[in-house]
Amino acid sequence: xxxxxxxxxxxxxxxxxxxxxxxxxxxxxxxxxxxxxxxxxxxxxxxxxxxxxxxxxxxxxxxxxxxxxxxxxxxxxxxxxxxxxxxxxxxxxxxxxxxxxxxxxxxxxxxxxxxxxxxxxxxxxxxxxxxxxxxxxxxxxxxxxxxxxxxxxxxxxxxxxxxxxxxxxxxxxxxxxxxxxxxxxxxxxxxxxxxxxx
Numbered sequence: 001x002x003x004x005x006x007x008x009x010x011x012x013x014x015x016x017x018x019x020x021x022x023x024x025x026x027x028x029x030x031x032x033x034x035x036x037x038x039x040x041x042x043x044x045x046x047x048x049x050x051x052x053x054x055x056x057x058x059x060x061x062x063x064x065x066x067x068x069x070x071x072x073x074x075x076x077x078x079x080x081x082x083x084x085x086x087x088x089x090x091x092x093x094x095x096x097x098x099x100x101x102x103x104x105x106x107x108x109x110x111x112x113x114x115x116x117x118x119x120x121x122x123x124x125x126x127x128x129x130x131x132x133x134x135x136x137x138x139x140x141x142x143x144x145x146x147x148x149x150x151x152x153x154x155x156x157x158x159x160x161x162x163x164x165x166x167x168x169x170x171x172x173x174x175x176x177x178x179x180x181x182x183x184x185x186x187x188x189x190x191x192x193x194x195x196x197x198x
Contacts, residue, residue: 006145029136044114082143083095104156108128108156
């Protein structure tokens with residue numbers, strides 16, 4: 001895995017003589033991609049009123065994912081590519097805590113959570129592309145290995161998997177309980193309305 005990780009990094013990274021316009025794009029994505037993703041979430045909160053409770057949960061999970069990613073990276077304390085002398089760093093960054101990438105974790109989590117919700121899926125596709133491009137950019141500018149981005153994606157998948165399981169539980173189990181308690185159809189809808197797909 002380490003050999004593959006290094007090979008992919010050497011293939012994706014800018015190196016000492018990057019193409020100027022590619023570097024400019026990579027710098028913009030590496031520095032501002034996460035803010036653009038956050039902006040999409042803010043717009044969705046404003047425009048998708050029926051999804052606001054769900055989006056607040058996603059925002060809370062993004063915060064928890066960020067803390068979890070930081071804790072894991074501090075615990076593993078993996079050096080970044082520029083520390084090992086494999087490539088220059090084109091943005092200022094701390095030298096430790098490379099795996100997993102917190103940017104990748106949070107951005108992939110948001111994108112996957114949007115894809116999980118039918119009413120938000122149209123936004124989820126560009127968010128997923130933005131997360132992937134930002135991951136590439138942070139490898140290109142020398143602050144992450146490809147494995148760091150992949151680990152962030154896996155962590156995001158795990159957290160969104162828990163979210164999906166919670167949705168399924170609330171929609172099916174609570175509705176099942178409501179029906180056996182003799183409640184009306186409106187009561188069953190209310191029991192699952194917090195998670196329902198608009």
